[in-house]
Amino acid sequence: MSAQPASDCLSRHASDPTALTLLQAVAARRAQPWHEAALLAALNANLAHARTHSPHYRRTLAAHPQPLPHVAALARLPLTHKDDLRAAYPWGLCAVPAAQLARYAESTGTTGGVNAGFVTQRDWLLNHYSVALAWADVLGPQDRVAVAVPYELSYVGADVDRACELLGASVLPVSTNNAACSWRQLLGLLQSHRITTLVCAPLRALRLVLLAREMGLDVARDLAVRRIVCVGEALSAAKRQRIARDWQAQVYNHYGMTEALSVALPCAAGALHLAQERFVFELLDPQHERPLSGPGTGELVLTTLDQQALPLLRYRSGDLVRLSPTPCACGRWQATIELLGRVQDLCPTAHGPQHLSALDALLLEEPGIEDLFTTRAQDGQVHISVLPRPGQPWAPTRQRLDAAVAQHWGGPVQWQVQPRQDWLQRLDSRSKPASALLVQPPSPARSSP
DSSP states (O other), X not given: OOSSOHHHHHHTTOOSHHHHHHHHHHHHHHHSOOOHHHHHHHHHHHHHXXXXXXXXXXXXXXXXXXXXXXXXXXXXXXOBOHHHHHHTTTTTTOOSOGGGEXXXXXXXXXXXXXXXXXXXXXXXXXXXHHHHHHHTTTOOTTOEEEEOSOOTTOSHHHHHHHHHHHTTOEEEEOOSSOTTSOHHHHXXXXXXXXXOEEEEOHHHHHHHHHHXXXXXXXXXXXXXXXXXXXXXXXXXXXXHHHHHHHHTSEEEEOEEETTTEEEEEEOTTSOEEEOTTTEEEEEEETTTXXXXXXXXXXXXXXXXXXXXXXXXXSEEEEEXXXXXXXXXXXXXXXXXXXXXXXXXXXXXXXXXXXXXGGHHHHHHTOTTBOSOXXXXXXXXXXXXXXXXXXXXXXXXXXXXXXXXXXXXXXXXEEEEEOOHHHHHHHHHTOSSHHXXXXXXXXXXXXXXX
């Protein structure tokens, strides 16, 4: 990490006056909270742009032709749902001519359907600068970064690459599901090239620990990786602690989506900060679709403030977050969140509503199973797929797990014992490891109440 201000370090990459001006604007926005008048002006400008140029919002905002009188009036506007994006695929929410588009991506997500994502060159640069300025507290020119995330039809790989380059770090672009570089080869490269930082999904970081052991390596002893930035999946506190322990590394979380690029960014203190310089955020009671006031747990809803190609108004992310009531020790003004996972994975239990991520802690404490489990809620049931460790009989492991679930979860679950080689092969051959392991429903022959 450089002693210079991050904006000064990045300015050498802004080779033309327009890019430099944009970088300075992003740095200024990140430096201090919005003044109410400036935030309202940005919000109304985005609203006018969407109403005028987005086919979807031209229709849905016809009943709301006037500028907002104050920021709180945003709650009067209709919500945008993922189904709206899917119904409008591909062009129905694009708000610029095709000739102005710089990149395209799309996401199938975890719940089906396809969401299109568009960015202009300005959108792309704004996001790069926002990410690089945040990551400057974590990375610098001394770092060698392996980027093991999707590149195909995705923004995240190219976005991380560019942010690292802006910070002067060197990049090893690995991608995922890549025939040119297997996961065994990646571990060899991490060792031979003394990679200091790994960017990957949380489940991938846990899988690499197991694969390294199969190769006779210890990731903490034999590798130089001392920072892991987790993307693409929710990172529970329990998984974060396990990854940090196994790798002896600092673990950070970075949260984004195809529709909006980077939504929350890490800091040196390890917190996840909402990108309030680029969005207005709300918390929504997911059951009653009512905004929640103040800190708490709810569905994250976002409105873009400066996104040309794909302006979004009150977009329901489908993600459940816990908003912290206390300022971060790093000193940033942006609020911090814990990303719990999908709203659909909030389950009724004897202890009240709990998110499936609450199961991570008790599953990670069980010595009879590998750390590569998955949980999902379907048809009122909680299904947990597990991989027993070699030499560990399932019957006593199951008894311990049942007792732990009864005590800490308080709801019925169905266990599915996975065939080891098939489970690992599926995990290794898919771009999104957690989603890949959820596509196959549990077999009745292997499940039990």
